[in-house]
Amino acid sequence: MAAVSIALAFSLDSLKQNQSKKLPLSSRYPSLYSCRSHRRSSLRFASLPSSHSTSISTATETGEEEESTPTKSTGSYDFLEETFRTGRFLSNAELEKLKALEGFAYFQELESGTMWVRVMRQGEMDSTVSLLAESFGESMMLPSGYQSVLRFLVKQYLIERREVLPHAVTLVGFFRRKTDSGSGDGEEEVVDEMAGTVEVCLEKRGANASPPSPTPPKESPYVCNMTVKEDLRRRGIGWHLLKASEELISQLSPSKDVYLHCRMVDEAPFNMYKKAGYEVVKTDTVLVLLMLQRRKHLMRKKLPPSTTSPSDVVESDNELTSSVNV
DSSP, X not given: OOSSXXXXXXXXXXXXXXXXXOXXXXXXXXXXXXXXXXXXXXXXXXXXXXXXXEOOEEEOTTSOEEEOOOEEOTTTOGGGHHHHTTOOEEEHHHHHHHXXXXXXXXXXXXXXXXXXXXXXXXXXXXXXXXXXXXXXXXXXXXXXGGHHHHHHHHHHHHHHHHTTTTSEEEEEEEEEEOOOTTSOSOOXXXXXXXXXXXXXXXXXXXXXXXXXXXXOOTTSOEEEEEEEOGGGOSSSHHHHHHHHHHHHHHHHOSOOEEEEEEETTOHHHHHHHHHTTOEEEEEOOGGGGGGTOOOEEEEEEEOOOOSOOHHHHHHTTTBOOOSSOO
């Protein structure tokens, strides 16, 4: 049983039906798109400047600065490149949100290592798919032979969800284990591994078409599909994935009422959500058992007003700072 609850934001049946539908013309042929001249004054086309890397500096306890892993600067939009290839027109507000998403970084020191959370990039989709498929298969008790089918369905789902950026976004968390500096065997290789993922819907335009029951309000932020890699559970990673989601919602969503689902059988995640301030607002009836589904709680938390604006996030995108004190 997963240590962190997975709120299934889509059903396998609906995804199977979607596979039979043809992709829209703009998705199959990204170079073909239409535009109307009377909208050009209020909308911008998302261009792709040349990419370049910058280094992230983090302050250590001694006051010195050390260079961390490279990250993309705000102007490149590399991790959103696939979204722009469809020829979408974006308003000024949407462009500002995209800049804020690129600059978003949640950094936290744990007892066993260091973790940080940011927006999933295109090259990380396959790793995210494997992580979600493994967790979904575990929660639904599917035979291992269904893993390839499940991966295909999850990947199609993630591709569809990327098309609604910046109104909904998939976050990924990375973990770096602490090394034994006194081993005397020379420098050990530092490995950053994907530790978990979570999806955050920021507003109505990013709401899932088929949310689980009980149905959350579409105009409110919604957290779902949270999972942690099996061998990295019980380290606080799930807690900080949730806190990173709340921090992002505080900065970018007009509504501060956050909703999520938790299955009634998942006692550990339920206790974590209660500890984080979430309260049960509605629970599935026993009738969902007739559809071979687990009963779920719909939980809600009201976030305090954020003191950080999206523009502040953009300006600080070259720094990894701790978003909350835990």
